[in-house]
Amino acid sequence: MTPTILVVADPLVPEAVRARLREAVREAAPGAPLILPETDAEALERAPDAEIAAGWSLPEGFTERAPRLRWIHAFTAGVDHFVGMPGVRDGRVVLTRTVGAHTAVPEHVMALVLAFSRRLHIAIRNQIAHRWDRPSGVGGEVRGQVMGILGLGQIGRALAELAAGAGMRVIGTRRTPAPVAHVERIFPPDRLDEVLREADYVVVLLPVTPATRGLLGERELRSMKPSAVLINVARGVIVQEAALVRALREGWIAGAGLDVFQQEPLPPGHPLYALDRVIVTPHVSGITPRFFDRVAAAFCDNLRRYAAGAPLQHIVDVSRGY
Numbered sequence: 001m002t003p004t005i006l007v008v009a010d011p012l013v014p015e016a017v018r019a020r021l022r023e024a025v026r027e028a029a030p031g032a033p034l035i036l037p038e039t040d041a042e043a044l045e046r047a048p049d050a051e052i053a054a055g056w057s058l059p060e061g062f063t064e065r066a067p068r069l070r071w072i073h074a075f076t077a078g079v080d081h082f083v084g085m086p087g088v089r090d091g092r093v094v095l096t097r098t099v100g101a102h103t104a105v106p107e108h109v110m111a112l113v114l115a116f117s118r119r120l121h122i123a124i125r126n127q128i129a130h131r132w133d134r135p136s137g138v139g140g141e142v143r144g145q146v147m148g149i150l151g152l153g154q155i156g157r158a159l160a161e162l163a164a165g166a167g168m169r170v171i172g173t174r175r176t177p178a179p180v181a182h183v184e185r186i187f188p189p190d191r192l193d194e195v196l197r198e199a200d201y202v203v204v205l206l207p208v209t210p211a212t213r214g215l216l217g218e219r220e221l222r223s224m225k226p227s228a229v230l231i232n233v234a235r236g237v238i239v240q241e242a243a244l245v246r247a248l249r250e251g252w253i254a255g256a257g258l259d260v261f262q263q264e265p266l267p268p269g270h271p272l273y274a275l276d277r278v279i280v281t282p283h284v285s286g287i288t289p290r291f292f293d294r295v296a297a298a299f300c301d302n303l304r305r306y307a308a309g310a311p312l313q314h315i316v317d318v319s320r321g322y
C-alpha cells in the first residue's frame with residue numbers, strides 16, 4: 001500500500017515552489033496519493049486518509065482525526081507547536097524536523113546587529129518623518145563587540161561563524177558545553193547570567209522546553225548591559241514580553257530585534273510596534289525562495305527513507321521537545 005501524503009503549504013510558498021514540491025514528492029514516493037489542502041478545514045476533512053503529514057503547522061485537532069497517521073515532518077526547525085499534539089506526545093506518530101535549511105537565520109541576525117550598530121532603526125524613522133538628524137545617526141562598530149548566543153545548535157553555530165567573520169567575539173550557552181568553532185567561551189544553561197552580563201548583543205536561538213519558556217524575564221533583562229540589544233529569532237514565549245516592553249521603555253536595555261512574538265500575528269496597537277528602539281520582522285528570519293527548495297529536498301529525502309523502510313533523519317525526541 002502506498003502511503004497517502006498530506007502536505008499543508010504555507011501561503012508564503014510561491015506556486016512555482018509548490019509545483020516543485022509536488023514533483024519531488026511524486027518522484028520520492030511514486031504512486032502515493034498526495035493531498036495539498038488549501039485551507040485548515042480541508043486539511044481536517046482529509047486528515048483521516050493521511051499516513052504522512054508535512055507542513056509548517058497542522059490545524060488543531062488534526063492528529064485526533066487521523067487514525068492512519070504514522071509520521072509528521074515539520075518544515076520548521078522549532079517543533080514546539082507539534083510536540084504537544086495527541087499522537088505525537090504519546091509516541092504513536094513519529095515527528096521529524098527540518099535541519100540545515102535555515103541558513104538565512106544567521107544572516108537575518110547579522111542584519112539586525114548591524115542595523116542597531118549603525119542606528120538604521122532610527123534613520124528609517126527619521127527618514128519617514130523627513131528629519132535630517134546627524135547626532136542620532138552616529139553609530140558604533142561591531143568589531144570587538146561581544147555576541148552572546150543562547151543555544152548553540154546548528155543555526156547558532158552558523159551565526160557564530162558569521163559574527164566572528166565580522167570581527168565580533170562570540171560567547172554562548174549550550175546544554176552540552178563541548179567546544180564550538182568561533183565561540184570563545186561556552187557556558188552551561190545555569191550560567192546564563194554570565195553571558196547576559198557580558199554580551200553587547202544577546203541572541204535567542206533556543207528551542208521551547210519547560211526550561212526555556214519564559215526564561216528571559218525582568219531579572220535576566222536587568223542583568224543585561226543598558227547598551228545591549230536583545231535579538232529573538234527563536235520563539236516569542238522564551239521572552240516574557242511584558243518585562244521586555246518595560247525593559248525597552250525604561251532603558252534597562254538599548255534595543256530589541258524581534259522576529260517572533262508571544263502572539264502572532266503581533267496585533268495592531270501592540271506597544272512593540274511603536275517603540276523606536278525595536279525592529280519588528282514578521283517571523284520570516286529563515287525564509288527565502290531557496291529555503292523552500294531546501295525544505296522540500298529535506299522532506300523528500302526522508303520520504304525516500306520512509307518508502308524504503310529505512311530509519312528517518314532528524315527524529316524529534318518528544319520528551320526533550322526538540
Ligand code: GLV
Nearest residue numbers: 075076077078079
Ligand atoms: C520557524 O520558526 C522554524 O522553527 O523553522
